[in-house]
Amino acid sequence: SQKIEQNSEALNIQEGKTATLTCNYTNYSPAYLQWYRQDPGRGPVFLLLIRENEKEKRKERLKVTFDTTLKQSLFHITASQPADSATYLCARRPNSGYALNFGKGTSLLVTP
Amino acid sequence: GAGVSQSPRYKVAKRGQDVALRCDPISGHVSLFWYQQALGQGPEFLTYFQNEAQLDKSGLPSDRFFAERPEGSVSTLKIQRTQQEDSAVYLCASSLVAGGPSDTQYFGPGTRLTVL
Numbered sequence: 001s002q003k004i005e006q007n008s009e010a011l012n013i014q015e016g017k018t019a020t021l022t023c024n025y026t027n028y029s030p031a032y033l034q035w036y037r038q039d040p041g042r043g044p045v046f047l048l049l050i051r052e053n054e055k056e057k058r059k060e061r062l063k064v065t066f067d068t069t070l071k072q073s074l075f076h077i078t079a080s081q082p083a084d085s086a087t088y089l090c091a092r093r094p095n096s097g098y099a100l101n102f103g104k105g106t107s108l109l110v111t112p
Numbered sequence: 113g114a115g116v117s118q119s120p121r122y123k124v125a126k127r128g129q130d131v132a133l134r135c136d137p138i139s140g141h142v143s144l145f146w147y148q149q150a151l152g153q154g155p156e157f158l159t160y161f162q163n164e165a166q167l168d169k170s171g172l173p174s175d176r177f178f179a180e181r182p183e184g185s186v187s188t189l190k191i192q193r194t195q196q197e198d199s200a201v202y203l204c205a206s207s208l209v210a211g212g213p214s215d216t217q218y219f220g221p222g223t224r225l226t227v228l
Contacts, residue, residue, distance in 0.1 A: 043220050100155070
């Protein structure tokens with residue numbers, strides 16, 4: 001079966017440091033990977049999309065990499081702030097069908 | 113409206129009751145998705161509509177789950193004879209175009225269903 005896996009452990013870091021979250025997938029390499037942020041009691045909010053032919057993508061303090069050899073995407077938040085504390089979800093589309101296939105998410109806590 | 117809205121935000125049902133959850137997508141969005149999110153898990157796909165057509169219902173866990181979008185805008189997810197394992201947050205998402213792989217999905221706040 002097609003799986004997408006994220007760090008199950010919560011990530012605690014100090015304000016100002018870089019947070020790095022990992023997303024691993026099995027079987028085929030998706031054409032696209034998406035990253036979402038989810039706050040408690042709210043729906044996921046889209047952050048970034050990276051295509052398989054893009055090694056890296058940036059948006060403000062966010063950076064996503066995509067390594068099809070390792071079957072892995074890394075999500076970085078530089079100069080982290082307490083407001084970045086949330087759960088971050090990695091998602092891909094399967095080869096057939098329309099739905100997003102999400103990982104469990106990684107909880108990030110940034111402390112002052 | 114400005115975003116996807118869902119109602120009710122919270123629903124408590126006794127086991128065996130029927131429930132109906134509503135989703136108002138962003139105006140003009142062709143695609144509409146329903147997901148189920150258990151505590152501590154990522155969203156799991158339930159069903160997909162393109163306008164009024166239900167193109168994928170492969171994620172519906174049983175025939176007690178039914179979804180419709182009769183006029184291609186508002187959608188309702190109905191769960192009959194609710195069971196405790198149905199307790200979860202039900203998320204609705206919409207996207208502008210017809211389910212392309214790079215589509216951005218816009219999620220509503222979800223309905224938290226608790227079955228006692």
